[in-house]
Amino acid sequence: MDLPAYVERLRSGAPPKFPADANSLEFAQKLDSQDSLRHLRDEFILPTKASLKKKALDGSIPGEQGIYFVGNSLGAQPKAVREYVNAQLETWASVGVNGHFLDMDQSPLVQWQDMAEDCANKSADLVGASPSEIVYMSTLTVNLHMMMASFYKPDAKRHKVILEWKPFPSDHYAIESQIVWHGLDPAESMIKIEPDSDFLIPTEKVLATIDAHADSTALILLPGIQYWSGQLFDIPRITAYAKERGIVVGWDLAHAAGNVELKLHDWDVDFACWCTYKYINAGPGATGGAFVHERYGKVDFVDNSENPTYRPRLAGWYGGDKRVRFNMANTFVPTPGAAGYQVSNPSALDLASVAAALSIFNKTSMRDLRSKALVLTAYAEHLLDQINAEADAAKPFFKIITPRDPAQRGTQLSVLLREGLLDNIAHALEQNGVMCDKRKPDVLRVAPVPLYSRFEDVWRFMQILRGALGL
Template sequence: MSSHSNAAAAIAAARERARALDRDDPLAFTRSEFNIPTKAQIASTRLPDSATAETGSGDGATDKCVYLCGNSLGLQPKRTQTRISQYLSTWATQGVQGHFKPLDESPLPTWLDADERAAQLIAPIVGASEAEVAVMQTLTANLHLLMSAFYQPDINGKHKIMLESKAFPSDHFAVETQLRHHNLDPATSMITLTSPSSPEDNILTTAEILSSIDAHAATTALLLLPGIQYYTGQLLDIPTITAHARRHSIFVIWDLAHAVGNVSLRLHDWNVDAAAWCSYKYLNSGPGCIGGMFVHERNSAVTRAITEDRPEEGYTNRLAGWWGNEKGTRFVMANKFHPVKGAAGFQLSNPSILDITSLSASLEVFAEAGGVGALRDKSVRLTGFLEELLSSGVGEEERGLFRVITPRDAEQRGAQLSLMLKGGLLETVMRELERRGVIVDERRPDVIRVAPAPLYNTFEDCVGFVEAFAEALAVARRERGL
């Protein structure tokens, strides 16, 4: 029997197994909470009317696409439209009164309290108290706000910022511009970590990171690392790295863009100094939606009574705005900043209620699913199933055209597997996947990222991807004459 015949048999067997796993999945109900695009919809070049978009009516309406791109943009919860409609109705019928006036039978908080309600929903997802989180701004803006408060370089002592060499470009830009803001040169005040053991993929081991911290401890003021590296999908050992850096008096900020809503986090218990995240990936809030911030209670406390004579004393310095002011005096309009205790005291302008409403709709689904712990258990099984099938469900000739660069250990990764293709195959593979109704994303020059999200993806989705991926590789191999 040929390798392709073996692969086809493996796919057929895996599909039956996947259907059984999906039937027995206690979290299967959450898939119905999301709008899963059909193959016809993702192939269309026309904007559908709202009824078609919601119900998927028309040709191929029940032929759902395989969407494995929650690491880039999560799918839309069905209740998002409901909650936004309720917000728009409040605005339409109440005007400015929506800030303060509770409405009977409305599931929405007043606009004044919307950020507090969102903080209550996000706190268990990141493992923090409600006071330690704020739903505000966007990811890079929040990183700048955190660095403006906690990066205090001493040119003759600790002045360096340490980050990984393949950090997401926005993080890199933020660090460089923060250094220049302090009249420092990135060439002498920025340390970029590379992996001696994995120079091509840059899978940084914990030992390598700790060694770099030791080597630069005397001059490093701040460490900025990703909870999950966006390119490789590697989950870093947040508690171990945090503890080691703090022992060297290095302030630690984590970029949790790919970790929040994906893996279990215990930011307070791990003594993380601060963190920031976006909400449109695994949190499914919508493109470019509002971000979030964690500041450990020791770094955000108001340590003494703030008086009118000395309003600037008793709290960590930060860039401030009126929404960070105590709620009771926020509308007094006095030019005295008395910050809210906790992370909320780092807020600037009043947040977008449209954004918060969209995010909170998705966070409601997380709560109904039992939180991140239950979802993480399913995620480990989903991604493990996908990895297993990539070995058995792809013919031998095609298996030589890619490799998984994400760590094989489930404790060192989230939902995402990053697949490194042989050079020159990416464009064809992405084209052929799209033709087959499969949505993943690419990171040039040669990586595709595949992320089964446990809220809405199934084991059968994994089978659908591998079957389409094998076919796409075969087309690419023929086109390239390999």
């Protein structure tokens, strides 16, 4: 069976059925030779065994490419970032403040005041929305606060926020502090959905929680992909179910954007936020993204009034319509669409990195990336199962806590190791030039990102893991 056939099987919900020789370098290299996206790996710089030993800067950049399975925490560096950042620096050095208004010839960047809009234009396929529904601003948690300031409107009847049991801590802090800010008690207003014994939260449990609190819930805010287990939530079904009951629906897509196919507009999501430093690869702390459905971005002028009507939000200068922004007036006229939710002048340096990262996504499609990821992750799962089969049945090496159904996960497999194994395995991986994320207690998060990971990388990773386990 060739790579396209594996893609077809996995997309149809059928198991991949890897052959007996799947655990071989030859088989992995055969799949790589059939990969139509393999050239994208050359767009990235990946840390190597040698570079990981660096203790001081010396002007060098890794020439080879290591195994980088930690894109779910921080994506690898695109080569384009250096070009785009240098272009911004040259513009700043050459024309100073005029860089806000000049489109420089032979530059990959637009003028500074249009950079967020340019990134939005490049992101339509990434999140399944029109560019006018996308804005790049601030960072993830700030954007969650900005969105909740507009969309979380508790009253005496509806005041609860439904979230999951183990959100990324920053999400918990943001939700809790918003509730306190409104003078409410988190113990009464935070409804946490607990997982089943297998660490997963079934869709039916989410829907049952919505039913139990429908009349008193103002907002549901869940992760598209749960960062610890790697579970992909059924975004369209949960969204529709909650909205039918009058609940505002928001999603944190930190682990979903750039990882799985999204259709935020068609799914009728109210708002969503994501970071750009994981699967989007824009660099640590890079500018985040937000989605606001088009119905909330309308700006209505009644009888040519100078005071338009629009959805209330926390406002700032850069959310103002560019046509009147430099009139320096005190009447706020928001830019139509999600861009009207901006507050501050965004960092041109950060947006240069975001634009560089998005330029690589524009050389492919989320459908093609997802297709490759389905097979990469299934192959990793197959080899992990083979390793575990060699353990004592009473004492398995690990348990994969990510859903076995490919439709319910992204490219990450969370491996819950037997107690006491994590530190030794993490050390062995790093000594062999492999970067992989660990989350205590005892979870190894394996993420072969399709933009720059090969099937050969998956196979080599498993050989190092076998050695660390004494096999």
